[in-house]
Amino acid sequence: MLAILGGGISGIAAALELLENGVSPGELLLIEAQDTLGGKIRSIEMAGKPVEAGPDAFLTRTAAATDLASKVGIGDQLVRPQSFSASIWARGRRHPSPEGLMLGVPVSVGQFVRTSAVLSPLGRLRALLDLVLPKTRLADDATISHLVRCRFGREVDEVLVDPMVGGINAGSTTVLGLRAVAPQLLDAYQKTGSSSLARSLVAIVPPRPPAGGRIIPFASFPTGLDTLVRAAEAQLEAAGVKIMKGTRAESLTNSRTGLVLQLAGTGRKKGEKIPLAGVILAVPASSAAVLLSQTARSAAAKLERIDYADVAMTVMRYPKSAFSEPPQGSGLLVPRRSRHLVTAVTFASRKWKHLELPDSELLRVSVGRFGDHRFAAMDDASLQREIAAELAEMLDLRPSPTEAATWRWKEALPQYRPFHKELVASIRNDLAGAGAVELCGAAYDGVGVPACITSGTEAARRMAARLPG
Ligand SMILES: Cc1cc2nc3c(=O)[nH]c(=O)nc-3n(C[C@H](O)[C@H](O)[C@H](O)COP(=O)(O)OP(=O)(O)OC[C@H]3O[C@@H](n4cnc5c(N)ncnc54)[C@H](O)[C@@H]3O)c2cc1C
Structure with a gap:
């Protein structure tokens, strides 16, 4: 029997790939602690519309997610x-x-400094120094802030790079590593002879598409992103894979005959023990550390070093009349230095046609990021009040949502520090002696949905390659 622990998108992708690699469905178990599959992918309903409490789109620059959608019959x-x-x-x-x-x-x-008032005059002058300062010396890796601040100064980092790059990870550019999180910057800077980071990037900026030809490289489903999860689950079930929801994996041990998985029980009753030929861990790093604490201690200790940010997503419905002017664009990014609770707002019913409502706007509001847990001390009602007050200030909006729902994510997004790739390689190396164990998921090979799909797919291929002919 093979088990996949964790029914988020990484575990789902691994299960589908094992089937494609000839593993018999009857030999496959997918075990998920929650009552539903999908992990961080969670569509909730407001005003009859599917609004996302987790990711609201996936990048289509790589084909991983679109391929998965096609594989489960919903590519169209x-x-x-x-x-x-x-x-x-x-x-x-x-x-x-x-x-x-x-x-x-x-x-x-130069053009940026002339045309953008997003930075203070001093901040703009400092940004120009990128063009004249000598080349910044970098070790093999560094924080994103280190490079950006050396070249453009603190303000570019805090006002632009941290909300955009750090925002994706709910992280801080002072903590996130260049090589794992923004390899394009590091590669471009190290490969060109220019001392200027801006000039180094010119070479890798994609050409401007012709007018009207711009395709936004993100996608979702009109019935919610969890459509992908439901379609994949239906396919796995139809194939005969056993899916155990509401079941937590508790520990893995090595016996004389191989790996043994212990499931969590209720009360005094111990859960079932299942002998395994192999296991794919598609759970967050802290859960993987607990599961591996008896079979691979050194890997478990390293897994504990992967930190996470906790976040909460609040979906709010406002009457259109609450806005002094209709919201423009897809949303608002709020830099950490402003000290607001809100980190980002998505104008969901503007961004997505399928979320449009005749009389209301739907907003998705993120709070919480690495090092900022203020929201955790508030109950939902107080949090929603605080958010409404901040939105009133930032969006010139009457603080009167007609509906609000908050979804809290513990261990929402892993923080890739400098030398993250080396840490992951070393964890996987430590696991080599622990039997047929593979790791996949957001903690290792990229946090975005497509990266998680690829991570799950590759873990499944490695597992299939270990299986006897
Ligand atoms: C608020 C938010 C917004 C995001 N926005 C985007 C976005 O717009 N685009 C994008 O591409 N990505 C986005 N992401 C990131 C992306 O959603 C996640 O990185 C990805 O979904 C993680 O998938 P996963 O399968 O690796 O992990 P998870 O989804 O965390 O799944 C792991 C599963 O393991 C289960 N589990 C844990 N321990 C056990 C155990 N002991 N036994 C059994 N099961 C266990 C958990 O219940 C969970 O279901 C966002 C994430 C969040 C939180």
Whole structure:
């Protein structure tokens, strides 16, 4: 029997791939602690619309997610956002996102400095120094802040790069590693002879598409992103894979005959013990550490070093009349330095055609990021009140949502520090002696949905390659 522990998108992708690699469905168990599959993918209903409490789209620059959608028969249902340009809250007002940024870094720094008021005059002058300062020496890896601040100064980092790059990970550019989180910046800077980061990036900026030809490289489903999960689950079930929901894996041990999985029991009753030929761990790193604490101690200790940010997503419905002017673009990014609770707002019913309502706007509001747990001390009602007050200030909006729902995510997003790739390689190396154990998921090979799918798929291929002919 093979088991996949964790029924998020990584575990689901691993299960589908094992079937494609000839594993018999009767030999496959998918074990998920929650009552539903999907993990961080969770669509909730508001005003009869499927609004996302987790990811609201996946990147389509790589084919992993679109391929999975096709594989489970829903490739023709994909929809793309109507807009994808968020404004930035800085210096007490909203600014349109400046043109010509790559991961928040200005590529045409001269033009950026002339046209964007998102930075203070001093901050703009400091950004120009990128063009004249000598090359920044970097070790094999560094934090994103280290490179950005050396080149453009603190303000570019805090106002642009941290909300854009750090925002994706609910992290901080002072903690996140260049090689794992923004390898494009590091590679471009190390490969070109230019001392300027902006000039180094010019070479890798994709050419401007012809007018009207711009496709926003993100997608979702009009019935909610969890359509992908439901379609995959139906396919696994139809194939005969045993899916155990509401079942927590408790420990893995090595016996003379191989691996043994212990499931959690209730009360005094111990859960079932299942002998396994192999196991794929598709759970967050802290859960993997607990599960591996008896079979692979050194891997478990290293897994514990992977930190996470906790976040909460609040979906709010406002009457259109609450806005002094209709929301523009796809949302608003709020830099950490403003000290607001809100980190980002998505104008969900503007961004997605299928979420449009005749009389209301739906907003998705994120709070919490690495090092900022203020929201955790508030109950939902107080949090929603605080959020409404901040939105009133930032969006010139009457603080009167007619509906609100908050979803809290513990261990929402892993934080890839410098040398993360080396840490992951070393964990996988330590596991080599622990039997047929593979790791996949957001903690290791990228946090986005497509990266998780690829991570699960590759773990399944490695597992299939270990199985006897
Ligand atoms: C608020 C938010 C917004 C995001 N936005 C985007 C976005 O727009 N685009 C994007 O691409 N990505 C986004 N992401 C990231 C992406 O959603 C996640 O990284 C990805 O879904 C993680 O998938 P996973 O399968 O690796 O892990 P998870 O989804 O965390 O799944 C792991 C599963 O393991 C289960 N589990 C844990 N321990 C056990 C155990 N002992 N036994 C059995 N089961 C266990 C858990 O219950 C969970 O279901 C977002 C994430 C969050 C939180």
